[in-house]
């Protein structure tokens with residue numbers, strides 16, 4: 421079924437009785453050509469592009485819960501291409517271009533909104549660093565505008581410009597940055613993958629990975645054993661645990677990141693704003709809630725829930741930046757499990773087990789990566805070659821030293 425404005429109108433007249441299921445619910449088969457473990461944004465996008473770009477449809481996505489209930493439906497939805505280092509720069513640039521055509525590609529309203537992202541700076545040194553980053557973004561073909569304090573004030577009049585501790589000097593404006601509706605992205609890819617014949621197996625947890633003579637042969641699941649020639653691990657915060665099923669130890673730690681939403685308010689924040697003196701970023705959802713978040717918790721954990729010290733840290737940053745936020749009431753908060761690599765950049769690569777692939781290490785920035793990650797993992801699995809924009813996302817870079825350390829924080833997970 422194709423979705424359209426006319427279809428919505430016609431169904432409204434018919435009492436909405438004509439809608440069909442968005443995706444099929446098939447029984448698992450004994451074997452597939454390719455298995456994707458994890459039905460989050462990255463796994464679903466990879467399955468879709470395997471079919472769409474390479475004609476490979478004998479594929480099943482194995483999801484232990486329900487589609488959209490992982491981090492893909494838990495994030496603060498920021499979509500941007502403002503990275504500086506080779507490796508990240510071309511990859512996120514490619515991803516943003518895919519985002520820009522995603523709704524017509526999937527025939528699904530993912531509510532992609534290019535409302536502009538502004539990263540604030542608060543010192544001369546930080547201004548220089550942002551000017552350099554802006555030049556790198558422009559060299560990559562993306563957009564960046566360096567704003568002085570008055571330029572920022574014109575766009576964001578509600579910030580506290582006069583505070584003595586972190587005065588606002590200006591901001592780096594990325595007009596094509598913005599937001600999208602997180603779970604709609606999972607649903608859109610799921611529907612489009614299912615329409616191309618891919619099996620989406622929900623409530624199907626992978627409990628073991630079968631390896632014989634150094635080669636993957638299939639997986640054990642809560643819905644039975646499934647054989648396959650190729651298997652990809654695409655499970656975000658659970659990457660280390662699932663890889664351990666194949667005897668692999670990954671350079672990844674899992675940490676909790678929290679997000680917050682206030683009660684619905686009239687439109688007040690019409691950009692995405694990021695604080696330069698602490699980890700705090702904010703936007704306003706189409707329903708009116710202020711959506712914001714901060715830093716990861718420094719303790720490694722698999723608990724998908726938050727804690728009070730990080731709540732305090734986020735609220736303190738919000739109050740510093742825009743004291744008016746103190747009037748808003750927080751409605752909800754939640755946590756998600758981040759797969760943190762030592763250099764804060766991801767991995768899309770083969771593993772030492774033949775036929776077993778890894779797409780992981782998305783840290784707290786993997787939502788915007790969903791289209792390009794799926795595109796590049798599908799390319800790797802179908803052709804045996806890394807896609808040019810993901811060629812540096814190698815698993816062995818922590819052994820060879822070819823790290824992509826965007827923030828220069830080295831192997832300190834707590835500093836990312």
Ligand SMILES: Cc1cc2nc3c(=O)[nH]c(=O)nc-3n(C[C@H](O)[C@H](O)[C@H](O)COP(=O)(O)OP(=O)(O)OC[C@H]3O[C@@H](n4cnc5c(N)ncnc54)[C@H](O)[C@@H]3O)c2cc1C
Nearest residue numbers: 458460461462484490491492496498626756785786787788
């Ligand atoms: C609070 C928060 C804010 C964030 N903000 C942003 C942001 O603003 N911008 C941005 O770009 N990124 C952001 N992120 C990061 C982003 O959400 C993640 O990097 C990204 O969603 C991870 O990829 P995914 O969508 O595939 O993960 P998930 O949706 O978590 O998918 C992984 C799936 O694997 C499944 N799984 C795990 N183990 C098994 C198993 N054994 N068998 C079968 N299935 C299994 C899980 O159930 C899950 O559905 C944020 C994350 C959080 C938590």
